[in-house]
Amino acid sequence: MITVDAVPYPYQFDRRHTALMVIDMQRDFIEAGGFGSMLGNDVRPLARIVPTVAQLLTLARAQRMWVVHTRESHLPDLSDCPPAKRRRGNPALAIGDAGPMGRILVRGAPGNQILPLLAPLDGELVSRHGSDVVGCAQPSERSARRIAQPIPSVLASDATPRCASMASADRQMIGDATLVIDKPGKGAFHATDLHAQLQARGITHLLFAGVTTEVCVQTSMREANDRGYESLIVEDACASYFRAFHLATLAMLTAQGGIVGWKAPLALLQAAFKKTAGESA
Amino acid sequence: MITVDAVPYPYQFDRRHTALMVIDMQRDFIEAGGFGSMLGNDVRPLARIVPTVAQLLTLARAQRMWVVHTRESHLPDLSDCPPAKRRRGNPALAIGDAGPMGRILVRGAPGNQILPLLAPLDGELVSRHGSDVVGCAQPSERSARRIAQPIPSVLASDATPRCASMASADRQMIGDATLVIDKPGKGAFHATDLHAQLQARGITHLLFAGVTTEVCVQTSMREANDRGYESLIVEDACASYFRAFHLATLAMLTAQGGIVGWKAPLALLQAAFKKTAGESA
Numbered sequence A, B: 001m002i003t004v005d006a007v008p009y010p011y012q013f014d015r016r017h018t019a020l021m022v023i024d025m026q027r028d029f030i031e032a033g034g035f036g037s038m039l040g041n042d043v044r045p046l047a048r049i050v051p052t053v054a055q056l057l058t059l060a061r062a063q064r065m066w067v068v069h070t071r072e073s074h075l076p077d078l079s080d081c082p083p084a085k086r087r088r089g090n091p092a093l094a095i096g097d098a099g100p101m102g103r104i105l106v107r108g109a110p111g112n113q114i115l116p117l118l119a120p121l122d123g124e125l126v127s128r129h130g131s132d133v134v135g136c137a138q139p140s141e142r143s144a145r146r147i148a149q150p151i152p153s154v155l156a157s158d159a160t161p162r163c164a165s166m167a168s169a170d171r172q173m174i175g176d177a178t179l180v181i182d183k184p185g186k187g188a189f190h191a192t193d194l195h196a197q198l199q200a201r202g203i204t205h206l207l208f209a210g211v212t213t214e215v216c217v218q219t220s221m222r223e224a225n226d227r228g229y230e231s232l233i234v235e236d237a238c239a240s241y242f243r244a245f246h247l248a249t250l251a252m253l254t255a256q257g258g259i260v261g262w263k264a265p266l267a268l269l270q271a272a273f274k275k276t277a278g279e280s281a
Helices: A050-062 A083-087 A139-146 A162-172 A194-200 A213-226 A243-258 A266-280 B050-062 B083-087 B139-146 B162-172 B194-200 B213-226 B243-258 B266-280
Strands: A002-004 A011-013 A018-023 A066-072 A125-128 A134-136 A178-183 A205-211 A230-239 A262-264 B002-004 B011-013 B018-023 B066-072 B125-128 B134-136 B178-183 B205-211 B230-239 B262-264
Touching (some): A018 A050, A050 A066, A050 A205, A050 A230, A050 A266, A066 A194, A066 A213, A178 A194, A213 A230, A230 A243, A243 A262, A243 B243, A262 A266, B018 B050, B018 B213, B050 B066, B050 B205, B050 B266, B178 B194, B213 B243, B230 B243
Parallel strands (some): A018 A066, A018 A205, A066 A178, A125 A178, A230 A262, B018 B205, B066 B178, B125 B178, B230 B262
Antiparallel strands (some): A002 A011, B002 B011
8 A cells, every 4th residue: 555645635545456647648738839839828837747747657657557548539520529619719720620730639630649758658558438449559549659759667568469468467457558548528537438447447546647737637537536536636747728727726626625636746656655665675 | 599798708598408507505515504614614605695596596487497406415325425435534524424414415314405595496306316217306305395485486386286297398398397416426417317307408508506616516517518518607606615716716617718618697697688688579
């Protein structure tokens, strides 16, 4: 059991039953020249957390914890995009239109991909919303991922396709896998199979990172809370275009005895793992 | 079509396809001497919105709009309460324990009821989470409602049980009905049949009121947004124990072109109805 010196009180978890949720670290939201910056947002606060999220991923992989990446994305025919979402804000460029990095929020578009530095490794599992199918990444996605700089980890790919052995690995809960959830909403649970995937793996605890704090991270953490997960938001591994919203969200989530969950910076999470390793050595 | 001079831009809706969502205006959260105040919260900011919510209810009923009341509540055996929710904050008194107004957050307890001044009228529809059954209020709930002071409205009860005629009325979308949703989460959509109920009635637009702004109102509005509803939060008909959270939530929900929806005070909603009435007169 790992104990983090979190707010509002110590957060305890078993890494075999804990997943790291990396929310929407997508090029269009974070890179200069993407859709987010085209809308006039200052993307630098988001770009600034990338090294922290990378460290968190390295930690999770080294600890053989499950990792879930989410992407806010829609099918090319936009059949999973509510009309209300597409017209909201009367945008000059709407979801599905040609944006600076391909079609905006459409699967397969370059801007819709996870930042290369944080991308899942080649051959890792992909889960699709609206479907129960879990399988290897599709060829087109595999090639998109080849541009990724894999982070050194226990997951370094080998000659054998990893997918072939995943079914049994899942059940052994050895945790050396990554899920990618394509989600049509702000929340990662809505209209996806995330809850079923987590339940199937015995996950009870979630660590949240990603962007933006008050939109997709908060929405997903609130959904997780209603579903009975114990969640901690890694505060310096999340960011918003608006600093005040980031801070207000952290305060709201953890108020009233942790009404939605806990918060802690990465350093305290790392310290907790180190302490446990020391005790068991 | 009604047009409200809302933030961030005008909000348009057809009252036949719009429901008023009154979130968790329950005695235990709002009355002095209830569970909320027992936890040390100052309930006065919540009590202060009651007349505004009452006016909003009167308006919605006069306009023959659908009204949905929600209650955060659990089954007496707590089978719908995630263990993580019950133990969160290591409370001295947990959900299901005997509180100042009966068992905390348990259906049927006096504290779990909607404030008498805002209560649904005798004989109105009740919908239960975890079930597709829609029917008349149970006798025990009916007696609880007898203490209510009905607000003068088009819904004044008559000798004929209203339930008997609801099925056809539903389909005619005449809108003279109220749903009560008992929800086990903070969000009104999670583990309830709310979405199905709204879809069955052709509802596309939601007006939000209730408590608390940053917890159950916000969570429900974010769920609604992901499901394709166009939502407006009636800002002076919502409240929080924490004024800063109330204000931050209003700002977050309406930022980035109304990323979750719109906000407006009751007065602007009333003015919009008056303007439309004048134009059609």
